[in-house]
Amino acid sequence: MPTEIEGTHQIGDISLYTKSWKPDGPAVAKVIFIHGFSDHMNRYYEFFPTLASRGIEVHGFDQRGWGRSVHNPSQKGLTGPTSLVISDIVSFIKTQLPSTIPVFVMGHSMGGGEALILASDPQYADLMKDIRGWILEAPFIAFPKGFEPSSVTVFFGRLAGKLLPHMHRYSPLPPENLTRDPEVVQSLKDDKLCHDTGTLEGLSGMLDRTEHLNKGIAKLNPGVKSIWLGHGTEDKGTSYEESKKWFDRQTQVEDKEFKSYEGWYHQLHADLPQDRPVFAKDVGDWILARVGDSAVKSKL
Template identity: 60%
Template sequence: MVVEKEGTFEVNGHSLYTKSWLPDGPPKAKLIFIHGFSDHLGRYHAFFLALAARGIAVHGVDQRGWGRSVTKPAHKGLTGPTTQVLADMAAFITSHLPPAAGAADPPVFVMGHSMGGGQVLTLACHPDYQESVVRPVRGWLLEAPFISFSPEEQPSALKVFAGRLAGKLLPHHQLKHDIVPEHLTRDPEVRKSILADELMHNTGTLEGLAGLLDRTAALASGEVRPQKGGALRSLWLGHGTRDKTTWFEASKKYFDECTGEVKDREFKAYEGWYHQLHADGPESEQFYKDVGDWILARCEGERAEAKL
């Protein structure tokens, strides 16, 4: 039986909504999850249930500006700059790390989807967080990370330039970016639920959108990549080949060219799948299994090393 617990996480004077999916019995692993643009934890419910049923405790947070962490209209999309986004994530991850080196807590993994995948990858590569956050985490997972727009979603250079300029003048100005459900999933029922979901407000701020574009540009160019020294121990990246939101080819290129410092790494291509691997129809159960298998295999490795 999986136990679900709601709560809040206080960071820099802000209260963020959290939810955990806990296995019946001591967890074999902890997974910290970071959602995507205009998304919230409730959209991943079936995925998290499947992981918790296998002994993986899942802890997630509705990021600043999204989901149930929004308490008034002016807060929609108000994420702050990238420094704030990274600080929020680092604080939440750190709150779930063992209190001391060698503590008998289960291994911790971090996963991000879409925009959250780009944020997680940026954090994992950031020099300021290598010892405090990256090294204590056993493995990092990316689901269709936002490394580049798909050709279908690629904005014009003029639009990007205008957005960056306006973001400096009016950082908190809100801007709608409607997401096309048909680009996210092949499942017609999931498409309907996206349109009916009032928590998916599709609203960003110019500051937040500029930060997203900057992070994406830095990843796509290879400027941001894993640091030398092995702090990032293990990396898994899964992407659908027919993703119409973020670009499969950009993820594959990044993996092939920029992750050589990570000795334990795996790229999984989901042939014909769309953007939401966790909600792309009945086949998504294979995605649940792949993620669970990858995490649990590294838990077994940790236990084997501890016995030596």
């Protein structure tokens, strides 16, 4: 059985909750995981233990403003600007470097968009040599059709984000749109750590990141080696179509794979129980195929 380890990562006066899943034997790879909006590291069901059972360590943290990194109500959704969001992620990644085994960065939804912004930021170009691959689960590159905010809402949202950055805004994601599993839907409704509350600054920053990605303003650093992107065709949280368009534009990356999950919803790791092992196997197979060590052959 994989070993689960809880801890904290201190950045200035902020203490961020961390959790790791480690295999029984020697690890052959590491995954640094970035969770989504109104999400936390303990909501990924059997996905992380499954990876760990195949020799892949998983390390993640509840981001500033989310999950167990919120210590009082005023901190809900208090992510700060994008520069702080990305520097937090980099700070956590560096706790796993240098590494004797390959390191992969994976993000879901909002976290997938953040991973791509990091991979595109010239400030962190030197970090690319340390990341063997980038794994994206339904990344937030754009809103799905029919769920886009109006241009007026976006304009005034960005303006308010500058004038009242720390003001809270309740921005619920309907659980029924995230997964086809009724038990997961109910657990999302019951989970008090999924507070669905952002700050105007944080929400504005998220809108800016999606615009930079879907309009091609953010361009991947030259050192990005490999990309895997998985998306459900019936995703009601982020846009399957825009994910595919973004992926197809990355012609400079030779090692890349786009995986369509026909009929699946947004949380590929927590969709129908019979489908979750398929997703976990796909991700694990892709990672192990890039480790290049004979020790992993028995895990493939």
